[in-house]
Amino acid sequence: MASTWLGPKERAASLAAMAEEEFDVLVVGGGIVGAGIALDAVSRGLSTALIEARDFASGTSSRSSKLIHGGLRYLEQLDFELVREALHERGLLLTTIAPHLVRPVPFLFPFSHHWERAYIGAGVTLYDALALTSRNNRGLPAHRHLTRSGALRVFPALRRDALAGAVQYWDAQVDDARFVTTVLRTAAGLGARIAPRVQAVGFLREGEHVVGADARDLETGDEVRIRARQVVNAAGVWTDDIQEMVGGRGQIHVRASKGVHLVVPRDRIQASSGMILRTEKSVLFVIPWGRHWIIGTTDTAWDLDKENPAASRADIDYVLDHVNQVLRTPLGRDDVEGVYAGLRPLLSGESEQTSKLSREHTVAHPVPGLVLIAGGKYTTYRVMAEDAVDAVAHGLGGAVPASVTDRLPLVGADGFAALANQRHVLARHSGLHVSRIGHLLRRYGSSIHDVLAMIRDRPDLGRPLAGADDYLRAEVVYAAQAEGARHLEDVLSRRTRISFETWDRGIAVAEEAADLLAGVLEWDEEQTRREVEFYRKGIEAERAAQEQDTDQEADAIQHGAPEIVPDAQVRRP
Template identity: 60%
Template sequence: MATREERPTTGGRLGPAERGSAWESLGSRTFDLVVIGGGVVGAGVALDAATRGLRVALVEARDLASGTSSRSSKLFHGGLRYLEQLEFGLVREALRERELMLTRLAPHLVKPVSFLYPLSHRLWERPYTAAGLLLYDTMGGARSVPGQRHLTRAGALRMVPALRRNALVGGIRYYDAQADDARHTAMLARTAAHYGAVVRTSTQVVDFLREADRVSGVRVRDVGNGAEVEVRAHAVVNATGVWTDEIQRLSGSRGRFRVRASKGVHIVVPRDRIVAESGLILRTEKSVLFVIPWRNHWIVGTTDTDWYLDLAHPAATRADIDYLLDHVNKVLVTPLTHEDIEGVYAGLRPLLAGENESTSKLSREHAVARVAPGLVAIAGGKYTTYRVMAADAVDAAAVDLPGRIQPSITDKVPLLGADGYHALVNQADHLATRYGLHPYRVRHLLDRYGSLVHEVLDSATPELLKPIAGAPDYLRVEAVYAASHEGALHLEDVLTRRTRISIEYPHRGVDCARTVAELIAGVHGWDETRIAREVAVYAARVEAERKAQEVADDESAAALRATAPEARSVTTRPNT
C-alpha cells in the first residue's frame, strides 16, 4: 500500500501542471488499480479506491463524462417505473443513494425536484398509482423530500396550467432529485484526485500488459501528442459503459456479459413554453416520458431505441424529436414545435443484454465480473447507483491486490464543494457584496461549485466577473476555471460539459465559441491558429448535429454526424 508521502494530493485541481505530473506518474509508478473510463462509474471507482488507501490511476480517452454521463435525464431517482417491473431491490438501493446525495455527499449539486403524474383513468388508476408511490415513499423516497400529494383535476391544473383539461381527471405530485450529470461526474473525479488518485483525460488505452496469464497493466497513448507509456498495476477495472465489449476484446479476455447500447434523446425548450410549477411524468406505450425543470428551460425525454452505430457520437434524428413532440403535445394546451427547441442531445445507456427483450425492459441492475486474473469489468446499472457499482468493482478487484483492503467508505466522503455549502447559501447576500455580483448569480455559482466558489472568484479580475457574451447565464471566469482547475482541454469540453451552453441556447454555443476559446487560450497557451481551429471544429460539430436532426433514420444521421472533425484524435477503440 502507498504511504502518504507516495501519494501527494493536488487539492483536486486538474490543470495543465497536474496533467504533466500525471503523465510522469503513469509511467513511473506501480498502481494498485488502473481504472479505464472517465464516466460516473469510472470516477466513482477511482474515488472508492483512493479513499480505501489504494494507489489508483484513472485514464479516459476523451473527456470526463464525455459519453453517457453527460447525456442522461439528469435525475437522481429511485426509478419509479421499475416498481412495475418488480425490481424492488434496485429501487430501494437507488433511493438510499439519492438520500445520501441530497443530505451528505453532494447537496450543492443534487436538488429535490417535483413531478406531477396526471391521472387519465377514473376509479382504478389513482389507487394503483398511489400504492406504487406509497411503496416508493416507504422505501426511503420521502425522507428529505415531501411525500406524495393527491390533487383533483382543478388542483392539478393550477399546478400545471399548460395541461389540457381533457388530458387528465386528477393528479398526484411526488418528488425525486436532479443534478447536472457532467458537473457531478467532474466533481467526483476531482474529489478522487484530491484523495490521491492520478486522473488523466485524453489518454487512451491502446493495449493491455500481461505477465504470464494475468493482466498487469495497460499501455496508454496521449491523444494530443501521440506519446505512449506503460502503466503497471495489480488490477485493471474496465468501467467504459457502452464500450465495455470493445475494451474486453482489446484485452484478449472473454467477457462474462454483453452490453447493449440504447439511445436516449432529449430536447430542451424555454421555460415559458410550458406554464407549470412542477415537472411532469407521462406514460407512453413503451415507457415513461419526463418533462423536467432545468434552470430557465424544460428537458423533455427520453426515447429508448437500440443503437448499433458510432458509440462516440449517437445522433438524434427527426424521428426521435418528432416522437418526443408528439407524446408531450398530447397533453399540452399549446403544442411545442420544432422552432421552440433550444437544444438536443443524445446519449447511450449501457444495458446488460438480454434475450429477445426490448431495451426499455432490460434490467438496470449492474454486473461485475473478474473476467481474467487482474481484470475486472463492470457495466449496466443507473447513474444514481454509481457509488454502489464502484464499491462492488473495487471489492471484485481485491483478490488481485496485495494485502487486505479496507471496506468502502464513500457513503461518508462528501464531494468537493459540499463542506460548508449550506452556510454559504445563508451568506449569499454577503458574498454578492464582497464580489460585486447579484445575489442570484452567487446562488447559481454555489449550486455549481459549492464551497469552491471562493476558489473560482478570488483570483478573478473585474473583466472575468462579467457574463459571457451570448451565454449570460455563465461568467467569463467559469470558462477560465474549467481549463485551469477542471481538466477542460478543448473548447467543446467547456461548452458541452463544464457549462451546458451547447443545449441551453438556440445558437448551441456557436455565437460565444470565439470568446470562450480566447479565455481558455490564456490557460493552455493557445496561439491564434489553435484558437481558430478549436472554434472551427466546434462549429462543424454543431452543424453536423443539426443536419443529422433533419433526417429520419439512424444510419443517415450517423453518417452526417461523422462528417464533423474531431477535437481529439482518438482511434477506433475509445475508452468511455
C-alpha cells in the same frame, strides 16, 4: 491532501507518475462509474490512476435525464431492491455527499381515468415508503393526491381533457457532467492520478495476468506504459470493445440504448412542477432545468457510432408527439432550443427490446488482474464503484479496508449550507448580484471562493459571456484551470451547458470562450482558430443530422464531423 485541481500542470504530473509508478488500481473510463471507482479505491488507501480517452463524462454520463431517482417505473417491474437501493443513494447524495449539486424537484403524475388513482397512488406510496427505510432519507415532501383542478393549478399547460387527476411526488436532479468532474476532483485531492484524452490501446500481460495497459496521450501522440496490479474496465457502452482487447467477447455483453432529450425555453410550458408520463414503451419526463425544460426520453437500440450518437427527425418527432398529447399549446420543432442524445449501457438479456433489458449492474473477473463492470444506473454509481473495488480487493488478496464513500462529502460540499445562508454577504463583498452568487453556489458549492478569487484578480472575468449570459467568463477559465477541460467543446458542452441552452447552441460565444481558454492551455492563434472551427462544424453536423429521417442517415452525417482529437489505433490480441 493533494490538489483537487485537474488543470494542465496536474495532468502532466499524473502522466509522469503513470509512466514511473506501479499502481494498485488503474481505471479505464472517466464516466460516472469510473470516477466513482477511482474515488472508492483511493479513499480505501489504494494507489489509483484513471485514464479517459475523451473528456470526462463525454459519453453517457453527460447525456442523461439529469435525475437522481429511485426509478418509479421499476416498481411496476417488481424490482423493489433496485428502487430501494437507488432511493437510499438519493438520500446520501442530498444530505451528505453532494448537497450543493443534488437538489429536490417535484413531479406531477397525471392519469386519465379515475380508476388509475388507486394504482398510481399505491405505487407512489410504496416509493415514499422505500425511501423512508433509509436512515439517510432527507425527508422530501410526501406525495399528495390532486383533483383535476388542483393538478391544473400546478401545471396550467395541461389540457383539461387530458387528465382526470394527478399525484405529485418528489425526486432529485443533478448536472450529470459537473457531478462526474467533482467526483474526480475529490479523488485527485486524495492522491489519485487522473488524465483525460489518454486512450488505452492494449493491455500489458504477464502470462494470463493483466498487469497494466499501454496507452497513448491523444494530445501529443506520446506512448505511456501504465503498470497496475489490477485494471478496472469502466467503459460503459465500450465494454465489449475493451473485452476484445484481452481476446474475445468475455463474460459481459452490453447493448446500447439511445435516449434523446429535447430542451425548450421555460416559457413554452406554464408549470411549477416537473411531470412524468407513461408511454407505450417507457416513461416520458418533463424536467425543470433553470430557464428551460428538458423533455425525454426515447429508448431505442443503437449499434452505430458510440462516441456521438445522433438524434434523428424521427426521435424529435416522437418526443414532441408524446408530450403534445397532454399540452394545451402544442410544441413545434421551432420551440426546440437544444437536443442531445446519449447511450445507456444495458446488460443484454433475452428480450429484444432495450426497454426490457436490465438496469442492474454486474462485476466480473474474466482474467486475473482485470475487473469488468457494466450496467446499472447513474443514481447507484457509488454502489457499483464499491462492488468493483471489492472485486479489486479480492484480486489483491484481501486486507483492503471497507468503502467509506457513503460518508465522504465531495469537493464543494463542506460549508455549503452556511454559504447558501451567506449569499447576500458574498454578493456585497464580490460586487456580483445575489442571483449570480446562487448560480455559482449551485455549481461549485464552497469552491465558489476559487471562482471569486479569480474575479478579484481579474475583474473582467466577472462579466457574463456575450451570447450566454447565464455564465461568467471566470467559469470558462476555471473549467480549464481546475476542472480538466482541454478543448472548447469540453467547456461549452459539459463544464457549462451552453451547447443546448442557447438557440445557436454556443456558436456566438465560441470565439470569446476560446480566447479565454487559450491563455490557460497555451494555445497559439492557429489552435484557437481550429478549436472554434471544429466546434462550429460539430454543431452544423448535429443540426443536419436532426433533419434526417433514420438513424443511419443521421449517423452518416454526424459521424462525418471532424474530431479535434482523433482516437488512437487500438491494439487487438
